[in-house]
């Protein structure tokens with residue numbers, strides 16, 4: 001049974017895989033960062049639950065289909081499984097900024113979807129890892145610890161500086177996982 005205290009929710013573009021200002025529009029353009037897949041698998045192997053919460057307005061904009069998005073997520077799941085881990089749930093928002101949905105980050109709809117899919121009462125105490133402020137803003141009302149990574153748009157986000165006073169900042173996902181698993185080994189930290 002997943003516990004929120006051992007749950008990591010990952011933004012996708014700019015955290016797991018390279019992002020692009022022109023959107024990640026095809027399976028070929030979906031390229032994981034070195035070490036990201038292994039980092040996810042290490043979390044799983046250590047008994048953590050991993051979920052993904054991603055905005056995919058490229059669908060509403062007509063840049064790619066949900067079938068292409070599904071192929072990217074099948075690839076992600078397969079690579080993580082090959083590394084000995086698993087992804088418990090992938091929640092995505094296919095809507096555009098003006099569609100008035102409740103799931104486009106910074107709104108909390110994707111995280112609520114993850115909470116329900118995992119059968120959790122609360123996400124309080126889990127970790128939300130993103131490269132954009134909106135990722136961290138989506139997690140904070142749900143009680144997630146905010147984590148910014150400098151990959152993707154993270155460096156730009158850090159330079160802007162706003163809204164990050166509660167966030168821990170790491171160079172990349174693998175560095176965050178190194179820290180998380182090391183502090184976990186020190187009881188009471």
Ligand SMILES: O=P(O)(O)OC[C@@H](O)[C@H]1O[C@@H](OP(=O)(O)O)[C@@H](O)[C@@H](O)[C@@H]1O
Pocket residue numbers: 011012013014019020021022023024053054055056057058097132
């Ligand atoms: O980082 P996550 O949430 O996994 O995915 C972000 C992507 O959906 C795209 O989100 C877009 O933002 P707009 O949706 O156009 O505001 C832009 O930032 C793109 O560069 C980016 O690839």
Ligand SMILES: [Mg+2]
Pocket residue numbers: 011012013014015019130131132152
């Ligand atoms: Mg991102």
Ligand SMILES: [Zn+2]
Pocket residue numbers: 092093094095101102103104
């Ligand atoms: Zn949405």
